[in-house]
Amino acid sequence: YPALAAELKAYADAARADLMEALEAIDEHAGPVMYDLALEFKVVADTPQVFAVAADGSSYTGGAHGAPLIGRFVWLPQQGERLTSAGLIPDPRAWRDVSLFVREQLHAALSQRVDADDLDPVERDRVMRSAAKMIDEGSTPEADNFAEFEPVLGEGGRVTALRFVFPPYQVGPYSDGVQTVEVPASVLLPYVAQEYRALFSA
Numbered sequence: 001y002p003a004l005a006a007e008l009k010a011y012a013d014a015a016r017a018d019l020m021e022a023l024e025a026i027d028e029h030a031g032p033v034m035y036d037l038a039l040e041f042k043v044v045a046d047t048p049q050v051f052a053v054a055a056d057g058s059s060y061t062g063g064a065h066g067a068p069l070i071g072r073f074v075w076l077p078q079q080g081e082r083l084t085s086a087g088l089i090p091d092p093r094a095w096r097d098v099s100l101f102v103r104e105q106l107h108a109a110l111s112q113r114v115d116a117d118d119l120d121p122v123e124r125d126r127v128m129r130s131a132a133k134m135i136d137e138g139s140t141p142e143a144d145n146f147a148e149f150e151p152v153l154g155e156g157g158r159v160t161a162l163r164f165v166f167p168p169y170q171v172g173p174y175s176d177g178v179q180t181v182e183v184p185a186s187v188l189l190p191y192v193a194q195e196y197r198a199l200f201s202a
Contacts, residue, residue, distance in 0.1 A: 001051065004075040007082065008041060008053060011071050015039055015059055022061035036060040039069055044150050047157035049199055050083075051075045052150050054165075056178075065174050070167040072148040076199075086143040087193065094191035095141035098183060102146075102164060105181045106135045106171055113176070131172055138171035145170075151199075152182060158201035160185055 019037045026033055039057035046052075053073045060066035074083040089095060110131050114124055139145055146164050154160035161182045168174045185200040192200065 001075055001077060003080065004073060004082065007073060011055060012039055015069055019059055019061060036066065045153055047153065049076065049078060049157060050151050050159065051077055054150060068167040070148055070165055070178060072150050072165055074151060083196065085146045085149065088196055089143065089191045090193050091191060095143060097187065098146065099139050099141035101183055101187050102139050102181045103135060106139065106179065107132060110135065135171045138166060154201050159199050160201045162188060
């Protein structure tokens with residue numbers, strides 16, 4: 001799919017350009033530096049109706065951590081277009097229910113992680129409040145907060161759920177890594193644009 005390939009190349013070129021810009025800004029008297037760019041593209045869905053590619057990697061140009069590179073590209077071969085979150089669910093008000101479902105899952109996962117750390121009650125409360133705030137801020141009901149997603153396919157290649165992908169820092173600290181939430185088709189379908197409903201399992 002040439003148009004999809006062009007989007008993937010543009011994504012990689014932008015990551016490379018950011019690295020080169022950082023390299024050009026290095027003080028020649030600063031001594032050796034170890035900058036790094038790693039980016040992998042992997043096909044995660046391949047049917048006549050849906051073709052999806054996951055881009056995962058990081059770019060390090062100094063600091064405590066590398067900058068995560070997380071991209072998801074869902075291509076619809078029969079329409080010859082990329083499926084975006086805003087196109088999939090065009091009514092801004094509909095994102096409230098999606099956001100609520102995602103937040104419930106993220107808060108439940110947070111509780112499990114914190115309980116596993118066996119913290120004292122005061123520290124547990126502090127960690128929970130801080131992380132919960134990041135979840136709520138990073139999952140407000142706006143299409144842009146759910147821009148990275150990949151299809152979960154069932155029988156016949158129909159979409160049974162969408163797996164929303166959140167890079168480090170969006171809904172949790174860097175130490176929590178990439179977080180994902182699968183939202184079933186039953187939650188999404190009432191709000192999906194008419195032209196895309198046939199992709200989903202009822």
